[in-house]
Amino acid sequence: MTPAYYLFLSAILFTIGVLGFLLRRNAIVVFMCVELMLNSVNLSLVTFARMNGTLDGQIMAFFVMVVAAAEVVVGLAIIVSIFRTRRSASVDDANLLKY
Amino acid sequence: MTPTDIPAPSIAYGPLWPMIAVFLAAAIGVLVEAFVPARRRRPVHLVVALAGLTGGLVAVALVARNHHHPTLIAERAVAVDGPTLFIQGTLLLLGIAAVLLLGERSLDSTGGTFVAAAAVVPGSRGERQLTASSTMQTEVFPLAMFALGGMLLFPASNNLLLMFVALEILSLPLYLLAGLARRRRLLSQEAAVKYFLLGAFSSAFFLYGIAMLYGYAGSVDLGAIFTATGTVGSNDTLLYLGIALLSVGLLFKIGAAPFQNWTPDVYQGSPTPVTALMASGTKVAAFGALLRVFYVAFGPVRWDWRPLMWGVAILTMGVGAVLAITQTDVKRMLAYSSIAHAGFILTGVVALNRSGLSGSLFYLLAYGFSTLGAFAIVTLVRDADGEATHLSQWRGLGRRSPALAGIFALFLLAFAGIPLTSGFTSKFAVFSAAISSGATGLVVVGLIASAVAAFFYVRVIVLMFFEAPAPDGPTIAVPSVLTYGAIALAFAVTVVLGVIPGPLFTLADKAALFVR
Amino acid sequence: MSTVTTATATATATVLAASPQTSVSEAVVFWIVAPVAIAAALAMVFSRHAVHAALLLVVDFFCLAVLYAAQDAPFLAAVQVIVYTGAIMILFLFVLMLVGVDSSDSLVETLRGQRVAAAALALGFVVLLIGAIGSATLQMPSQGLAAANAEGNVIGIARLLFTRYVFAFEATSALLITAALGAMVLAHKEQVVPRVSQREMSRRRFAGAHPTPYPSPGVFARHDAVDTPALLPDGTAAEPRPPVLEGSSNQAGRAGDPAGPGATGSGS
Numbered sequence: 101m102t103p104a105y106y107l108f109l110s111a112i113l114f115t116i117g118v119l120g121f122l123l124r125r126n127a128i129v130v131f132m133c134v135e136l137m138l139n140s141v142n143l144s145l146v147t148f149a150r151m152n153g154t155l156d157g158q159i160m161a162f163f164v165m166v167v168a169a170a171e172v173v174v175g176l177a178i179i180v181s182i183f184r185t186r187r188s189a190s191v192d193d194a195n196l197l198k199y
Numbered sequence: 200m201t202p203t204d205i206p207a208p209s210i211a212y213g214p215l216w217p218m219i220a221v222f223l224a225a226a227i228g229v230l231v232e233a234f235v236p237a238r239r240r241r242p243v244h245l246v247v248a249l250a251g252l253t254g255g256l257v258a259v260a261l262v263a264r265n266h267h268h269p270t271l272i273a274e275r276a277v278a279v280d281g282p283t284l285f286i287q288g289t290l291l292l293l294g295i296a297a298v299l300l301l302g303e304r305s306l307d308s309t310g311g312t313f314v315a316a317a318a319v320v321p322g323s324r325g326e327r328q329l330t331a332s333s334t335m336q337t338e339v340f341p342l343a344m345f346a347l348g349g350m351l352l353f354p355a356s357n358n359l360l361l362m363f364v365a366l367e368i369l370s371l372p373l374y375l376l377a378g379l380a381r382r383r384r385l386l387s388q389e390a391a392v393k394y395f396l397l398g399a400f401s402s403a404f405f406l407y408g409i410a411m412l413y414g415y416a417g418s419v420d421l422g423a424i425f426t427a428t429g430t431v432g433s434n435d436t437l438l439y440l441g442i443a444l445l446s447v448g449l450l451f452k453i454g455a456a457p458f459q460n461w462t463p464d465v466y467q468g469s470p471t472p473v474t475a476l477m478a479s480g481t482k483v484a485a486f487g488a489l490l491r492v493f494y495v496a497f498g499p500v501r502w503d504w505r506p507l508m509w510g511v512a513i514l515t516m517g518v519g520a521v522l523a524i525t526q527t528d529v530k531r532m533l534a535y536s537s538i539a540h541a542g543f544i545l546t547g548v549v550a551l552n553r554s555g556l557s558g559s560l561f562y563l564l565a566y567g568f569s570t571l572g573a574f575a576i577v578t579l580v581r582d583a584d585g586e587a588t589h590l591s592q593w594r595g596l597g598r599r600s601p602a603l604a605g606i607f608a609l610f611l612l613a614f615a616g617i618p619l620t621s622g623f624t625s626k627f628a629v630f631s632a633a634i635s636s637g638a639t640g641l642v643v644v645g646l647i648a649s650a651v652a653a654f655f656y657v658r659v660i661v662l663m664f665f666e667a668p669a670p671d672g673p674t675i676a677v678p679s680v681l682t683y684g685a686i687a688l689a690f691a692v693t694v695v696l697g698v699i700p701g702p703l704f705t706l707a708d709k710a711a712l713f714v715r
Numbered sequence: 716m717s718t719v720t721t722a723t724a725t726a727t728a729t730v731l732a733a734s735p736q737t738s739v740s741e742a743v744v745f746w747i748v749a750p751v752a753i754a755a756a757l758a759m760v761f762s763r764h765a766v767h768a769a770l771l772l773v774v775d776f777f778c779l780a781v782l783y784a785a786q787d788a789p790f791l792a793a794v795q796v797i798v799y800t801g802a803i804m805i806l807f808l809f810v811l812m813l814v815g816v817d818s819s820d821s822l823v824e825t826l827r828g829q830r831v832a833a834a835a836l837a838l839g840f841v842v843l844l845i846g847a848i849g850s851a852t853l854q855m856p857s858q859g860l861a862a863a864n865a866e867g868n869v870i871g872i873a874r875l876l877f878t879r880y881v882f883a884f885e886a887t888s889a890l891l892i893t894a895a896l897g898a899m900v901l902a903h904k905e906q907v908v909p910r911v912s913q914r915e916m917s918r919r920r921f922a923g924a925h926p927t928p929y930p931s932p933g934v935f936a937r938h939d940a941v942d943t944p945a946l947l948p949d950g951t952a953a954e955p956r957p958p959v960l961e962g963s964s965n966q967a968g969r970a971g972d973p974a975g976p977g978a979t980g981s982g983s
Contacts, residue, residue, distance in 0.1 A: 101742040104852040106782065107414075109749045111844040113756050113775070114407060115837050120760035121400055122833040128811060129759075129768050130396055135803070136756060136772060137403040139779055141410050142795075146788050148414035153858025155871045157413055158788050159880055160360050162872065164406060165798050166887055167367045170894035172803050174371045175395050176810045177901040178378055182388040183814040184320050208878045222889055229896060237905070273882040318904040338900045345893045352886060361883045368889045375897040414852065434851035440844070 106147040113140035127179050131172075138168050211272040213265075214279040216258035217287050218355075221294075221348040224251020228341030237334065244340035245302045245681075249295060251344060255351070256291045259284055269714035271357055275420060278357040278491070281710030282560060286354045286487040289564045293479045294347045296571050296685040300472035301339055305679045306578060311335040312470045314379045314387075321384040336379055343476060346372040350480050354487025357495075357714075359409045359419040359445075362488060366405065366452070369484060370398050373477055380470040382585030390468025397451070397461045405448025411441030412496075422715045424496040442497055442504050446511075449492065452485035455511055455545060456518040459538045463526075466534035471586060474530065475574035478537050479567035486544055486563055490556060493548060495713050501551055508549045509641055516542030516648035524655045529577055529588045532659070533570065536614050539652050540566050546645055547629035550636040557711035558628030561704060565613070565621035565696050572689025573610040575682055576603060580673050587673035590659070595668025600675040604663045606690055611660055613693050615653035621696035628704070737857075744785050752778035769807050776800045787860040790868045 113136060120133030142161040149157025212219070227247050235243050262284060269280030304311040313336050315329035349369030356362035378391030413419050415437035416427035428438065451458040466474045497504060519539025526532040544566070547559035580587050580596065580603075587593070597604035613622035626649065630642045696703060737745075752775055759771040776799045784792040863871050876884055911919075920926055945953040 101737050101745060102853060103737060103786075103857050104849060104855070105745060105749075106786065107848045107852055108845050109745075109752065109782075111841055111848060112753055114403075115841040115844065116753070116756040116760055117403070118840065119833055119837040121396075122836070123760065123830060126765055127392060127396065128807065128814070129765050131399065132768055132772050132807060133760065134396070134399045134403055136759070136775060137400075138406065139776060139799070141403065141406045142791075143779055143782060144407070144410040145413065146783050146786050146791060148410060149788070150786050150860050151414065151852070151855055151857045152417040153860060153863060154417060155860070155863045155868075155875055156360075156418060156879075157410075158791055158868075158872060159875050160409070160413065160419065161783075161788075161791055162794060162876075163360060163364060163880075163883060163887070165794055167364065167890060169798060169803055170371060170890040171367065171399060172806055173894040174374055174897045175399065176806060177898045178374060178388070178391050178395050180810055180814060181317065181378065181901045182392050185322070185385060185388060205874050205877055208881045210882065225889070226892065229892060232896075274879045276880070276882040316904055317901050336900060338896055341896060342893065342900075345889055345896075348889060358883075360880060361886065364883050364886050364890065368886060368893070371890065371893045371897065375893075375900060379900070411848075434855060436847040437851040440847050 103147050103151050107144055110140045110143040110147065113137075113143070127182075128176075131175055131179065135168065135172070138164055208274050210274070211270075214262045214270070214272055215277065217255040217262065217291065218348055218351045220251050220254035220258055221291075221344055221351060224248055224254075225341045225344035225348060227251075228344055232338055232341065237337075240337040241302065241304070241335065244337055245298070248298045248340050248344055252291050252294045252298065252347070256288065256295075259288045259291065263288075269712065271422075271714060275422070276358055276361045277352075277355050278495075278714050279355070280714040281712050282487065282490065282556065283355040285560050285707060285710040286483060286563070287351050289483055289560075289567060290347065290350050290480055292688070293476075293483065293567050293571060294343075294350075296568070296575075296688050297347075297472060297476040297480065298340070298343065299681040299685040300475055300571075300575055300578065301343055303472070303578070303678055303681045304333075304335065306581065306676045306682070312381055312472055312578065313339050314381050314384060317379055321388075330381070335381075339376060339379060339473075342372040342376055343473075346370075346376070346476070347480065350484035353484045354491055356488070356491075357421050359412065359421070359492075362492075363402070363406060363409060366402060366448070366488075369481065370402070370452075373473070373481065374398060376473040376476075377465055377469040379473070380468070383468075386468040387470065388468075390465045393461055393468075394465040401448050401451035401458065404444050404451075408441045408443070408445030408448065411437050411444060415441055421492065421496040425498065425715055428497065428499040438500065439503060442500075443507070445492065446504075446507070449485060449489045450511060453482055453489065453541045453544075454534075454538050455541045456514040456538065457511075459515065459518060459541075462538055463531045463534040466537070467528060467530045467588075471530070471574055471578045475571045478533070478574060479571040482537065482541065482570075483563045483567050486541075486548075486559065490548060490559060491713060494551065494556060495715050498551065505549055505551070508545060509638070512542050512545035512549060512641060513644045514542075515539070515545060516645055520648040520651040520655075523652060527590050529590060529593065530574075532590070532655070533573055533577070536652065536656075537570060539648060540570075540614070542648065543626060543629060543645055546633045546638065546641050549638055549641060550629070550632040552632060552636050553708075553711050554635060555629065555632035556713075557704070557707040558625070558632045560707040560710060561628050561696075561700070562625035564703070564707075565625040565692070568689040568692040569610045569613040569621060572686055572693065573607065573614075575685045575689065576607045576610070578682065579603060579676050579678060581676045582671075582673040590662065592669065592673050593659070594662055594666045595672065596675075597664035598668055599672070603675055606686065608660045608663065609690065609693060611656040613697070615656040616649050617653075619697045621693045621700070624696060624700040624704075741785050744781065748778045748781050752782075765811050766808065769804060769811060772807075773800050773804050776804065787864055788868065790872055 117133045117137035117140060120136070121130055124130050124133065142164055145157040145161045145164070149155060224247050228244055231240060231243050231247060262279065266279055269278070271278055306312065315332060315334045315336065317336050319326045319329055346369050349365050349367070349372075352365035353362065353369055356365050374391055374395040377394050378388045380387035409419060412424055415434055416424040418424070447458065454462040466478060469477065493504070516539055519535050519537075519542055523532055523535035523539065526535060544559055544562050547555045547562060549555070550558070577586060577588060580593065582592065597608075609620065613620035616622040616626040630645060633642050633645075755771045755774040755778065759768045759775065762768045762771060776795060780792045780795040783795060865871075947953050
């Protein structure tokens with residue numbers, strides 16, 4: 101086995117996140133899929149850090165976690181606010197904006 | 200070796216002052232929110248924000264005067280060079296106009312375009328009481344300042360990690376601001392959710408691109424990536440993946456096709472002053488970052504990414520121009536127009552030469568002000584339900600309010616690229632740069648798209664001036680000096696850059712050199 | 716943990732210097748954890764229940780933490796567990812509980828062919844990614860982090876964080892303030908009218924027209940909530956109606972429509 105396998109795992113997890121983003125309708129679950137995508141990127145960063153022999157990748161993964169924490173706070177606040185209005189977190193119900 | 204002997208980093212805070220001033224104003228805004236009584240907050244916020252932006256502008260001027268040689272500061276993280284300073288100056292001017300719009304409250308009889316209390320559920324009895332009151336959510340000022348700070352940092356970042364952080368700093372406040380409209384709150388909240396989910400999705404792609412480029416070059420420094428692209432290696436596929444994924448994130452932010460889907464919905468749902476900030480500021484900042492990444496890091500592999508960008512530019516111009524025709528809502532129409540303009544500016548990016556860069560910089564400034572002015576006028580045309588954005592309600596506006604409709608017509612003509620407006624000069628600049636780099640086909644498509652779009656703009660002008668107004672049409676609100684100031688600024692820039700573009704051209708040309 | 720992995724890495728680095736091969740123990744860990752991670756991720760995407768999805772995501776995050784530890788990133792492994800599973804996922808669960816845990820997602824397709832298209836797109840995307848990454852990295856020599864982690868992983872990270880990336884570190888503060896401010900804006904309600912004391916409430920009640928309790932919803936009611944009017948045998952609401960609750964968003968649905976508020980969510 102070579103470290104490239106970690107990158108394959110990361111690519112698979114990223115794609116599963118994309119798939120979930122496209123398929124799911126509950127805004128919170130959709131957001132969880134984005135979190136999965138960010139985490140799979142972190143795995144790539146950590147693996148590349150090891151392959152390159154520098155710690156920059158680990159630093160970046162650390163920053164991603166910090167940014168994700170802030171993003172989760174904002175995102176969940178927005179989702180809760182729309183939920184309180186509509187009593188539904190399904191993105192299908194969000195349909196006032198049409199072409 | 201003990202951990203204590205980490206050498207102190209050299210940051211050279213001097214050239215960072217444009218950003219520091221804005222972030223400082225944002226932080227003071229948070230303190231104002233905590234300590235100033237609710238009645239007096241709005242004017243205090245206005246003063247703080249405008250002082251921060253003006254301070255930033257002064258700082259940009261001082262840095263431009265004192266630093267003739269472009270440098271990399273803060274451990275090579277921030278690039279202080281011509282494009283950075285030009286874009287930061289543009290953003291600060293746009294920010295001043297946008298803050299003036301945010302502070303406007305004499306339009307609505309109930310005051311302001313922002314919600315009285317975002318936490319109160321729309322449609323409840325508590326909300327009706329609050330809407331009748333004159334309160335507003337004054338946190339919009341610090342949020343807008345944080346967004347502006349992120350915008351200043353985004354095109355100045357010289358490493359991709361800082362660029363990612365800046366992208367989030369500019370995005371998170373905008374997600375929040377999008378949901379704070381006073382009228383049509385459901386629409387506004389939906390716009391916020393949509394913008395947030397798609398924005399987070401695209402930033403994940405951006406980040407994956409960064410990871411690939413890090414794997415390729417072993418560093419996220421743009422200069423290091425440039426050096427690595429000069430060598431031939433076996434892992435070039437990582438570079439191509441990185442470029443593609445990174446572009447997804449950036450193209451999303453500028454609203455280029457095929458990532459433009461969010462633009463009309465978010466522009467329509469957001470409070471109009473926020474839309475003005477997004478349509479001008481975000482676009483300028485994201486294009487600044489796009490230009491930096493492609494000019495600084497990906498120059499040597501231009502033959503690999505240019506066909507892709509050609510395609511994106513053609514698609515963007517086409518989608519924007521054609522779909523704008525079918526729109527019946529002014530804000531959506533302006534959104535599609537902004538998509539088309541993203542395509543026009545992309546032709547400057549594709550040119551990848553000095554005149555392409557200076558043309559893009561010029562275009563960004565000119566377009567930023569025209570679009571901000573157009574959205575400012577949208578805030579003034581109102582009926583009992585708030586803004587009257589349906590195009591049929593704009594029929595005959597020129598007879599009711601010739602001055603206002605005339606200024607709006609001028610902005611539309613600038614979008615269409617009619618001579619003697621800033622739109623003509625800027626289009627001329629990017630198209631001639633594209634021709635000089637051999638992208639004649641792209642320019643032909645651009646000209647066709649301009650003609651299609653011009654048809655639509657002219658149709659709106661005809662609607663405003665040559666048709667009879669509807670009897671129950673909207674009224675033109677009389678704004679305070681704030682909105683007048685923003686419109687006057689946008690109007691002046693649009694006219695001046697159309698009539699005497701020379702000085703700014705010289706400035707943009709002098710600025711058009713990236714540091715690596 | 717960190718000493719073990721560092722030791723493994725050092726051994727790997729000395730035995731297989733610049734070779735792409737990893738140690739056997741690491742391969743064993745990988746082949747145990749990676750299938751679990753993929754299974755959990757897939758299950759998350761296809762689980763009907765949002766809470767199950769959140770818990771499966773926690774499993775995924777734990778798997779990633781193990782893989783970080785296996786790759787000489789003990790600090791990140793710890794942060795992953797503390798920040799992601801400990802803080803972020805708890806926040807997710809908290810919100811899920813807040814917005815109604817029973818709102819299971821309908822898996823009915825609303826856009827025809829969307830699922831097939833999405834699956835095809837995802838399959839193409841993953842094949843492209845793996846092909847491209849594989850061609851570039853399968854033979855790429857792995858430097859290993861033995862040199863970079865010589866003083867310990869945390870110190871190595873601190874060195875970079877406070878020198879090369881110090882400005883990004885400082886800029887993050889803006890992000891954190893924004894997040895706090897945003898949560899305040901969307902959740903905090905300022906008290907505009909003074910809160911009514913219990914004494915005041917009972918005084919108003921007895922001064923008003925209706926001091927006795929309101930009629931209970933009764934046998935014809937579809938709901939037993941306190942703000943539901945009692946129904947008379949002919950289906951009309953009994954007078955006097957109960958006071959409508961302040962801040963209830965679907966009061967209209969409850970008072971007028973006995974079918975209940977659940978049907979009003981479609982928003983069309």
